[in-house]
Amino acid sequence: MEQPALTADPARLATAVRRGERRALAEALNLLDDRRPASRRLAADFLRHLQEGQPGDPGHLIGMTGPPGAGKSTLTAALIAVWRRRGLRVGVLAVDPSSPISGGALLGDRLRMKTSADDDGVFIRSLACRGEFGGLSAEVWPMSLVMLAAFDVAMIETVGVGQREIDISRMCDTTCFVAQPGSGDSVQFLKAGILEVPHVLVVNKEDMGAVARRTLSELGTALGRAHTDGNWEVPVLSASATAGTGIDALADALTRHREVLGAGDRLRARRRRYQAHWILKRLQEEFGSHGVGQLGGEQAVLQQLASRDTSLFEQLESLRQTLLQPGGKHA
Amino acid sequence: MSETVKRDRPWLMRTYSGHSSAKASNELYRMNLSKGQTGLSVAFDLPTQTGYDSDHPLARGEVGKVGVPIDHIGDMEALFDQIPLDQMNTSMTINATAPWLLALYVAVAERQGVDPKQLQGTTQNDVLKEYLSRGTYIYPPGPSVRLTTDLISYTVENIPKWNPTNICSYHLQEAGATPTQELAYALSTAITILDAVRDSGQVTPQRFPAVVGRISFFVNAGIRFVEETCKLRAFNEMWDKLVQERYGVSDEKQRRFRYGVQVNSLGLTESQPENNVQRIVLEMLAVTLSKNARARAIQLPAWNEALGLPRPWDQQWALRMQQVLALETDLLEYGDLFDGSPVIAAKVQELIAGAEAEMTSVQEQGGMVQAIESGYVKRELVKSHTRRIRDIESGDLKIVGVNCYTQTAESPLTAGTDSGIMKVDVQAERDQIAALQAFRANRDQAQVDVSLAALRAAALGGDNIMPCSIACARAGVTTGEWSEVLREVFGEYRAPTGIDIAMAGQVGSAAMDEVRARVRRTSEELGRPLRLLIGKPGLDGHSNGAEQIAVKGRDAGFEIVYEGIRLTPAHIARAAQEEGVHLIGLSVLSGSHLELVEDIRAELATIGASELPLIIGGIIPEDDARQLLTHGVQAVFTPKDVDMNAIMNKLVDIIRRSNGLEALA
Ligand code: B12
Ligand SMILES: Nc1nc2c(ncn2[C@@H]2O[C@H](COP(=O)(O)OP(=O)(O)O)[C@@H](O)[C@H]2O)c(=O)[nH]1
Ligand SMILES: [Mg+2]
Numbered sequence: 001m002e003q004p005a006l007t008a009d010p011a012r013l014a015t016a017v018r019r020g021e022r023r024a025l026a027e028a029l030n031l032l033d034d035r036r037p038a039s040r041r042l043a044a045d046f047l048r049h050l051q052e053g054q055p056g057d058p059g060h061l062i063g064m065t066g067p068p069g070a071g072k073s074t075l076t077a078a079l080i081a082v083w084r085r086r087g088l089r090v091g092v093l094a095v096d097p098s099s100p101i102s103g104g105a106l107l108g109d110r111l112r113m114k115t116s117a118d119d120d121g122v123f124i125r126s127l128a129c130r131g132e133f134g135g136l137s138a139e140v141w142p143m144s145l146v147m148l149a150a151f152d153v154a155m156i157e158t159v160g161v162g163q164r165e166i167d168i169s170r171m172c173d174t175t176c177f178v179a180q181p182g183s184g185d186s187v188q189f190l191k192a193g194i195l196e197v198p199h200v201l202v203v204n205k206e207d208m209g210a211v212a213r214r215t216l217s218e219l220g221t222a223l224g225r226a227h228t229d230g231n232w233e234v235p236v237l238s239a240s241a242t243a244g245t246g247i248d249a250l251a252d253a254l255t256r257h258r259e260v261l262g263a264g265d266r267l268r269a270r271r272r273r274y275q276a277h278w279i280l281k282r283l284q285e286e287f288g289s290h291g292v293g294q295l296g297g298e299q300a301v302l303q304q305l306a307s308r309d310t311s312l313f314e315q316l317e318s319l320r321q322t323l324l325q326p327g328g329k330h331a
Numbered sequence: 332m333s334e335t336v337k338r339d340r341p342w343l344m345r346t347y348s349g350h351s352s353a354k355a356s357n358e359l360y361r362m363n364l365s366k367g368q369t370g371l372s373v374a375f376d377l378p379t380q381t382g383y384d385s386d387h388p389l390a391r392g393e394v395g396k397v398g399v400p401i402d403h404i405g406d407m408e409a410l411f412d413q414i415p416l417d418q419m420n421t422s423m424t425i426n427a428t429a430p431w432l433l434a435l436y437v438a439v440a441e442r443q444g445v446d447p448k449q450l451q452g453t454t455q456n457d458v459l460k461e462y463l464s465r466g467t468y469i470y471p472p473g474p475s476v477r478l479t480t481d482l483i484s485y486t487v488e489n490i491p492k493w494n495p496t497n498i499c500s501y502h503l504q505e506a507g508a509t510p511t512q513e514l515a516y517a518l519s520t521a522i523t524i525l526d527a528v529r530d531s532g533q534v535t536p537q538r539f540p541a542v543v544g545r546i547s548f549f550v551n552a553g554i555r556f557v558e559e560t561c562k563l564r565a566f567n568e569m570w571d572k573l574v575q576e577r578y579g580v581s582d583e584k585q586r587r588f589r590y591g592v593q594v595n596s597l598g599l600t601e602s603q604p605e606n607n608v609q610r611i612v613l614e615m616l617a618v619t620l621s622k623n624a625r626a627r628a629i630q631l632p633a634w635n636e637a638l639g640l641p642r643p644w645d646q647q648w649a650l651r652m653q654q655v656l657a658l659e660t661d662l663l664e665y666g667d668l669f670d671g672s673p674v675i676a677a678k679v680q681e682l683i684a685g686a687e688a689e690m691t692s693v694q695e696q697g698g699m700v701q702a703i704e705s706g707y708v709k710r711e712l713v714k715s716h717t718r719r720i721r722d723i724e725s726g727d728l729k730i731v732g733v734n735c736y737t738q739t740a741e742s743p744l745t746a747g748t749d750s751g752i753m754k755v756d757v758q759a760e761r762d763q764i765a766a767l768q769a770f771r772a773n774r775d776q777a778q779v780d781v782s783l784a785a786l787r788a789a790a791l792g793g794d795n796i797m798p799c800s801i802a803c804a805r806a807g808v809t810t811g812e813w814s815e816v817l818r819e820v821f822g823e824y825r826a827p828t829g830i831d832i833a834m835a836g837q838v839g840s841a842a843m844d845e846v847r848a849r850v851r852r853t854s855e856e857l858g859r860p861l862r863l864l865i866g867k868p869g870l871d872g873h874s875n876g877a878e879q880i881a882v883k884g885r886d887a888g889f890e891i892v893y894e895g896i897r898l899t900p901a902h903i904a905r906a907a908q909e910e911g912v913h914l915i916g917l918s919v920l921s922g923s924h925l926e927l928v929e930d931i932r933a934e935l936a937t938i939g940a941s942e943l944p945l946i947i948g949g950i951i952p953e954d955d956a957r958q959l960l961t962h963g964v965q966a967v968f969t970p971k972d973v974d975m976n977a978i979m980n981k982l983v984d985i986i987r988r989s990n991g992l993e994a995l996a
Binding site: 103104107114 | 857
């Protein structure tokens, strides 16, 4: 007999997601992807249930970013293997570019993350960054909350083109930048301050030899600035996703950064602050600075988002509704 | 005809065949030999080609289907029963497991009392094109090249009349390659392999020209037969220059471009299949007309190529085409017909220039292995094939009976109770498994263990893989065991899919715009972009259809999940659920569609995703299509569905129906 969709009952869906039930996870992610107004309301409801039922602030949200072809997907696959060996369950959101013409997309990262079909401890969802929202698709943030609720480690792989990398660091606990040997771009971006300083830097493909070592040393010197995360010194690592070298050390560095962030109020406040920035960006993209102006300007919005205790997704939705009202002046 | 007319000796005439079991295939071979066929060409089933025993879960539905299953020396012995190997010229289409099948062949020769030095034949043994087209690779490119070079080095010393590798451009054309690409990638592959043999130090510099002299090619001949003749002349010229300049081979005999042919099958159609006979004959002209670029061996597909496997009568017809050309016509009485033709010479030079430019590009990327690993070559092939498909759709490329002159009278050819194709007995798989298990129970396990340990040591240590493989063959090791040891040492590989091509020339046609509008509208009504998972379950390596549907689907506005070939039903079902797709589209051309659909439906039920609609495309006979449709499959597509826009519209319709949306006008 066919099981009824869980989506109709947000509370039950939230419980099932927290238990890590795969079918529930899939349905929850589908719901968060759904732009119909009725679904957005259900989604807000669901996320509220999800967060209410959550003790503390579990999990580790890691962003993998870097130029196309640097090996983010392959490295993610290698990290998945390490996490699994350490008994941790992993959820992945992989973002691919979409065609500006048709809106269609090939979701290819999954191919590199080949996992065993009978491992319940891994769940991969691919996403297209859909035209209007640049580097990260708008749905990634709420989806990351689902992954965090269900898995010990949640990873996000982004398209990773230039400026957009800032998006991911606005959302994750730990941002890892994957550099391609021989490509000077990342070094230049870092020096010029275009690239937000990541928490962990890794030069992949060390099996390429000298060229990888050169990039490693260049990146080290480009990292003049201390990280804004207080007493965190950014490690610059070397690894090979295909040869499987340096992966454990990379995993260790990521985990160490998460430990530095601590737990409880401090972590919660950080996540909320980061997410508030991200929401502001979404509002700016959808309604322009004019729209944000109508809400009282950037600072007011940030303050409001950071202080109120309702779920951020609900706040985002209600701000959107304010601007979308016929009374709202958005054209 | 006067007695004094001197005729050239005709080429080797072969029929690519094998099915069900070693015993059944042996009967078929002996019958073909009695009909005047002059060599054997063995087709192995997919488990044998991909290194699984017949009772492996991944082999389900594939045993004995598209070729003969060979699990151990007993099967190989039965395959050549009453066929004296010292008198036979045997071509084996085998790649990832080539060292193993050659080891079995040698061990059988020993049992027949034949000295391996007398053996004649060919192992295809070209794994690089497997990553690009044919799909039966197992290990990563590096270790695969090593196995290839081990086999070559071994035979040069120990089986001197053997053709150790057949560098294949045939399969590249079947995956969409242009003549220029065929030339460039085949010759780049030859360079990679010869360099590897030279650098392995297994062959002395004095013997190296002999290695070069043993390299042969397996080439395609398409319907543009004038251009194809020129391509073969270009091959001649380029190879001659290459082996002199790069390897310093001076002996003219060792420089000769020796090749066998299978003519183009990609262009053979399901609609009006009788037209395929004309196509096959014209394509054969391309590789026979020019004496200086004539094939050494030819095998032809049958008229029913796009319908399913050929029956003995269909293969006999194909063989007779060759015999009529060689024996009845005056072709073999003349010297080269094209020498001195400025038209031909100009075309040859044009092809050479294009191919040299592409070879330089590959060299600049570090060589063929790097250009394969990065996905470059595969993308180039997918691009070419996409262009071909678009030209067929637009009518720029005419295919009689498909996009023009489509009216037809009822065909008597497909009217029989077997619908005009070969049906493989489903009992064959069960029998093979029972026999394999009996064989395992009766062998000396200690001997097997020792031989496998020696194999592992050679794989790890770098000793030539052949001697210990031959010892394994004698000891009764199975195909799966041999392959598994090397899997453990070398690891497994997944090749790039090549579908991430840049979208060139997106001048939308009206039909395309309409498809996009339907996709967009349905996405809006369902609240999120339409998602399609394209799945290739089982051991089938035919990826063209899946790739083209993926590329088209993206153009139409779908979000596409495609992970390449050879996935288990469990993997596909779970990926569909994780990715939240609206539709699963399977592509199966190997004939195991009934078993695979059943398995995938069972997997979907297990994970609570039975509501996901399922469609399938590929070589699906009508009876099977009816059966699938009554078992919950929403649509079946076959090669005669060439209108890609119509396919896309149908996918949208199915998604709408299964989500309770009203049909679009
Ligand atoms: C090209 C080809 C090859 C190429 C494949 C290259 C590649 N990477 O794809 C090469 C040369 C490598 C090859 C090899 C083999 N082949 Co082959 N091959 C063909 C051939 C000639 C054409 C198939 C093709 O690509 N057509 C073009 C594409 C675009 O069409 P299509 O896949 O049919 O897809 C269309 C529709 O079917 C549909 N569709 C298909 N899939 C899907 C999926 C979805 C979601 C949708 C919506 C639609 C859809 O839409 C497409 C649009 O028109 C066919 C015969 C024929 N003419 O059809 C034999 C054929 C499929 N091959 C066959 C065999 C036996 C083999 C081998 C197994 C032989 C052997 N023993 O070694 C090998 C091994 C391959 C392997 N690893 O599995 C048999 C299969 C027999 C059977 N089913 O009973 C066939 C039928 C030939 C024959 N009559 O013997 N082959
Ligand atoms: N040599 C080498 N190649 C790698 C390594 N990691 C990834 N690659 C290759 O780099 C290419 C791009 O990898 P992918 O993971 O898709 O990169 P992404 O675009 O950043 O996700 C693929 O061909 C990989 O096989 C590595 O450590 N060494
Ligand atoms: Mg990637």
